[in-house]
Amino acid sequence: MSFSFTTDRKKRFKALLQSYPDKRSVALPALHLAQEQEGYLTRETIEALAHMLELAPADLMDTVSFYTMFRTRPTGKYLLQTCSTLACSLNGADQLTDHLQEKLHIKVGETTPDGKFTLLKVECLGSCGTAPVLRINDDYHEKLTLGKVDRILAKLK
Amino acid sequence: MTGYEPILTKHLGQPGSATLAYYLSNEGYKAARSAVRDMDRSQIIQTVKESGLQGRGGAGFPAGVKWSFIPQNSKKPKYLINNADEGEPGTFKDRLLINHNPHQVIEGMIIAAKAIDCHLAFIYIRGEFVKEARVLETALDECYNNKILGKGIFNSKYNLDIIVHRGAGAYICGEETGLIESLEGKRGWPRIKPPFPAIEGYLGCPTVVNNVETLANVPHIIANGGQWFRGIGANPESPGPKLYCVSGHVKKPGVYEGPCGTELTTIIYDWAGGIRDDNKLKAVIPGGSSSPVLKANEIDGLKMDFPSVQAAGSMFGSAGIIVMDETTDMVQACYNLARFYAHESCGQCTPCREGTTWLIKILDRFTKGQGRQEDIDLMLDVTDNIGGLIDLSYGSFGKTICPFGEAVSWPVRAMVEKFRPEFESYLTEKVTG
Numbered sequence: 001m002s003f004s005f006t007t008d009r010k011k012r013f014k015a016l017l018q019s020y021p022d023k024r025s026v027a028l029p030a031l032h033l034a035q036e037q038e039g040y041l042t043r044e045t046i047e048a049l050a051h052m053l054e055l056a057p058a059d060l061m062d063t064v065s066f067y068t069m070f071r072t073r074p075t076g077k078y079l080l081q082t083c084s085t086l087a088c089s090l091n092g093a094d095q096l097t098d099h100l101q102e103k104l105h106i107k108v109g110e111t112t113p114d115g116k117f118t119l120l121k122v123e124c125l126g127s128c129g130t131a132p133v134l135r136i137n138d139d140y141h142e143k144l145t146l147g148k149v150d151r152i153l154a155k156l157k
Numbered sequence: 158m159t160g161y162e163p164i165l166t167k168h169l170g171q172p173g174s175a176t177l178a179y180y181l182s183n184e185g186y187k188a189a190r191s192a193v194r195d196m197d198r199s200q201i202i203q204t205v206k207e208s209g210l211q212g213r214g215g216a217g218f219p220a221g222v223k224w225s226f227i228p229q230n231s232k233k234p235k236y237l238i239n240n241a242d243e244g245e246p247g248t249f250k251d252r253l254l255i256n257h258n259p260h261q262v263i264e265g266m267i268i269a270a271k272a273i274d275c276h277l278a279f280i281y282i283r284g285e286f287v288k289e290a291r292v293l294e295t296a297l298d299e300c301y302n303n304k305i306l307g308k309g310i311f312n313s314k315y316n317l318d319i320i321v322h323r324g325a326g327a328y329i330c331g332e333e334t335g336l337i338e339s340l341e342g343k344r345g346w347p348r349i350k351p352p353f354p355a356i357e358g359y360l361g362c363p364t365v366v367n368n369v370e371t372l373a374n375v376p377h378i379i380a381n382g383g384q385w386f387r388g389i390g391a392n393p394e395s396p397g398p399k400l401y402c403v404s405g406h407v408k409k410p411g412v413y414e415g416p417c418g419t420e421l422t423t424i425i426y427d428w429a430g431g432i433r434d435d436n437k438l439k440a441v442i443p444g445g446s447s448s449p450v451l452k453a454n455e456i457d458g459l460k461m462d463f464p465s466v467q468a469a470g471s472m473f474g475s476a477g478i479i480v481m482d483e484t485t486d487m488v489q490a491c492y493n494l495a496r497f498y499a500h501e502s503c504g505q506c507t508p509c510r511e512g513t514t515w516l517i518k519i520l521d522r523f524t525k526g527q528g529r530q531e532d533i534d535l536m537l538d539v540t541d542n543i544g545g546l547i548d549l550s551y552g553s554f555g556k557t558i559c560p561f562g563e564a565v566s567w568p569v570r571a572m573v574e575k576f577r578p579e580f581e582s583y584l585t586e587k588v589t590g
Contacts (some may be wrong), residue, residue, distance in 0.1 A: 005273070016313055019318070019320055020320070021234070021360060022326060022341075024342035024343075025340060025341055025342050025360075026342065026397070027342030028322065028323065028325055028339065028340075028474060029322065029345075030321065030344060031325070032284070032323055032325070051344075055342075059343075062343075063342060063343055063344055063345060065283070065344075066327060066344035066345065066503075067324075067325035067326050067327050067344075067345075068286045069324075069325040069326035069327070070325055070326075074470065084478055084493075085246045085446075085493065085494075085497050086246050086247070086405075086442075086446060086494055086497070087246060087247055087404035087405055087479055088406075089489075089490075089493050090317060090405045090406060090479070090481065090485065090490075091405070091406075106379060117311035122326075123246075123328070123497050123500050123501060124245075124246040124328070124446075124497065125285055126243045126244055126247065126248065126249050126252060126285070126286070127249050127252070128247050128248070128249050128402065128404035128405075128477070128479070129249050129402060129403065129404050129410040129411045129412060130249075130410070131404060131410070132401050134170070135285060138287040138288070139288070140288075152493065
């Protein structure tokens with residue numbers, strides 16, 4: 001399926017092109033915008049964006065492949081990312097990840113069969129003072145306990 | 158710290174502290190107004206040089222000196238980039254500055270931009286900080302609506318635009334040339350220096366990259382003078398207010414502001430409440446995960462500033478203090494950090510790409526009880542091959558294009574050397590059990 005921005009996002013994309021001094025610099029913001037719209041980046045989406053930015057598709061794919069936040073496969077409705085780096089790990093991040101695996105019956109990297117949750121272990125989220133931290137889609141949930149995380153998940157419909 | 162009034166976090170927690178109205182009613186943008194209207198470039202640079210302000214991202218390079226490298230006569234556009242790609246494990250201060258007082262950071266950017274004759278500046282913020290990016294955009298909108306940004310700011314002839322640019326999850330983009338590549342829409346592969354960004358940075362143009370906290374200091378320096386700033390803290394060679402991030406096994410983790418040169422024990426025991434459960438302290442990482450670990454007996458009397466921590470064999474870095482109590486398994490801690498660096502190695506230089514993979518292979522063996530006697534020395538050998546021997550004089554840099562090589566080698570090496578018996582016990586357990 002071919003990709004195009006929705007009307008509102010097309011406007012935002014055009015504004016981006018106008019505000020940056022060159023087109024290629026718009027690559028990251030444009031990829032964010034497309035991913036926000038589509039949920040993940042397909043080959044077709046990347047090719048269409050490359051065309052809009054006057055880049056070779058391979059160049060833009062190279063960029064996409066470098067960054068962990070750009071996803072080339074679909075995820076569940078809620079993307080759960082547990083921070084696993086030292087400060088979180090010292091404060092129970094591993095137990096938190098284990099708990100989520102058991103509760104959701106999936107392993108890290110997997111999605112629940114109903115497509116609701118995807119679980120990922122990620123590196124430092126930059127919130128070490130409120131460890132352990134779980135990022136759900138765009139939101140940080142901090143100073144978590146197992147009970148707290150259960151209550152948060154119960155509210156996600 | 159008695160007698161110290163917070164400067165950078167003075168308004169923390171006040172209702173509306175992120176709004177322009179609040180900021181303006183507390184002397185906000187006075188310094189930027191005077192810098193834009195009444196000061197020329199050399200005056201601003203001179204004042205910041207006098208202040209002794211060192212980069213707060215970790216390297217500690219004098220900010221005023223960095224600005225002075227921008228060629229005065231170049232016809233190319235000059236760019237300022239605010240590095241908000243906060244990602245050094247243990248560091249979480251820039252996020253706080255942005256959330257609670259974005260205008261302080263923007264004001265610092267306006268002054269820095271004027272100092273280097275820049276008319277388009279960027280805030281490169283790590284991609285995960287979606288909320289923080291929105292806070293900044295809201296603050297920028299307020300500025301545009303009040304002639305603080307855009308054309309003819311503060312009714313002068315000076316124009317300045319600022320763009321918030323989100324990264325997408327890559328630690329290496331906190332390195333200034335990796336950041337510039339990323340801003341250009343490419344993978345964040347650091348560049349060989351020279352040329353330094355001040356000569357050829359973003360789009361080949363003169364560019365300054367400064368950390369959020371560095372820039373947040375600038376309005377205060379312009380308002381109060383370079384000498385005032387240099388008088389803050391224990392050592393005039395490494396002065397100023399500092400945000401200390403305390404995490405790990407302390408009772409009250411968080412960001413604490415104090416003068417540079419505050420004793421590490423004061424920060425851990427007086428401010429952060431001491432060790433959780435009143436356990437014994439085992440080790441402290443003083444300046445973000447890239448700084449070599451210090452054992453409990455090495456921190457007594459240690460002052461937190463660039464020269465003092467370096468003299469103690471570690472780095473002040475970003476002042477990301479990670480505290481580990483007696484229950485910490487140092488082999489696991491070492492494995493955790495090595496895994497972080499292996500994941501974040503950009504893959505450009507062979508010693509780093511291959512070396513970090515070797516390290517986690519070896520550490521993985523250890524934690525599974527399959528470590529070999531020779532593995533301990535092998536790890537030390539691998540760290541030498543990635544980053545060179547620990548020698549904090551600058552001569553030892555250079556096996557990789559960027560300092561990431563050192564950033565993984567030093568902490569891993571320090572953990573293995575200082576806690577060698579723990580690594581050895583993993584071997585004995587294998588033999589006996």
